[in-house]
Amino acid sequence: MKPNLLAALKYIALQGGTRHSVHISSSDLASMLEVSQQSASRYLIQLFEEGYIDRKLAQGGQIIGIKSSGITALKKEFSEYELVFGDLKTIEIEGTLETGLGEGGYYISKKGYMTQFQEKLKWKPYKGTFNLRLDESQIPKIEAMKAAEGLLIEGFEQEGRTFGKAWIFKCSIQKEVKIVENCAVISPKRTHYKRVLEIISPEFLRKEFNAKDGDTFTITISLVILK
């Protein structure tokens, strides 16, 4: 759906069009969108032809109702803005399992991290990480997660090396009908963005799910810190 048709549809929604029929004239719409009456009229015709609205000409205007496909389009737009500005409590992200380089496992097994995990999560992570590869389309969700505040895991030095700060977010992980609660996503503080999400859990998740590389999982990340 083209942006200016969506803008027209939004105007109808603002008049209450998602909840009941509204009486609108093409010149009302025109002045709101700052286009000519003719263009507004054309927009309404197009919205109708593309199945987003019902319309019926009436005395001094038209009676318009937004159809379900129109509401769907508006909601999709809203949910995108919500990722940027809304105060979301959970985010669902989809990814496919892949075998890491063992790096994640190396890092988390460091005592400096491990003691903090146990203290803050109240459970002891299994020694490896569960790595989900994400699609480009999931970047907005990752960004929304990074904008929230997780539990801070402090960095430390060991053997002359620096191990950086990280945020952790509690999450659940799901494949088909099976769900494992009490997992956590680790998000290194410095890296800008990454296409792989590292998850820790008290369980050995690969075995728990009987999973193989390429399997699709959905994780539900909690953005609120529950003490």
Added chain:
Amino acid sequence: MKPNLLAALKYIALQGGTRHSVHISSSDLASMLEVSQQSASRYLIQLFEEGYIDRKLAQGGQIIGIKSSGITALKKEFSEYELVFGDLKTIEIEGTLETGLGEGGYYISKKGYMTQFQEKLKWKPYKGTFNLRLDESQIPKIEAMKAAEGLLIEGFEQEGRTFGKAWIFKCSIQKEVKIVENCAVISPKRTHYKRVLEIISPEFLRKEFNAKDGDTFTITISLVILK
């Protein structure tokens, strides 16, 4: 700002552009918006020229940051969608005082309504209504209010006449620095929309505010029912 420039700006925001600089190429943007690389390039130039973004060409793309005017534009869009789909707790509406026909006063003084007001609001309304005339631009807010659930005032019959159902919403009313809490908006259940908001209060508001017709007031309506 034109809708398709806003759509481009939203894409940048979804990549995290409201919070930090992001690396984006014109072809990334092009494929998201389903336009040519050339058009996407032009959009970015326009967003820059109109002061919505900062940009700097870089290896394999460009580094883009959204400037405050860009964030303002996006937030405005978000707040409009919020009126339609968000679960708002309060809404602020502006209107100008006008003298009603005495009708509102006649209705609310009916015993059938008055006893319900006292029961549900815990105060006795002053005998008249305070009428604020609204601008067309406030319709979305009125619609958002009507979509919420207020306290239901039952209708009744008297002397062969029917007095209809209505919703009431608690609100405060403000002119400049003076605020009066404990007011309520009455919204008749049937009328489709009206350009006048009727407010009741335990006080004689005109006197309280030393107000005259045409004065501008802001009311803050609470959409959550506090028992």
Added chain:
DNA sequence: ATTACTATAGTGCGAGTAA
């Protein structure tokens, strides 16, 4: 790989106007 210019194709806009 990029960005983004020029030139052309095409879409969309709005004035005029009929119903």
Added chain:
DNA sequence: TTTACTCGCACTATAGTAA
């Protein structure tokens, strides 16, 4: 008042291409 058609023109999009 409406809606919405035709039509001319302008703006916008894209192909080709240079840097």
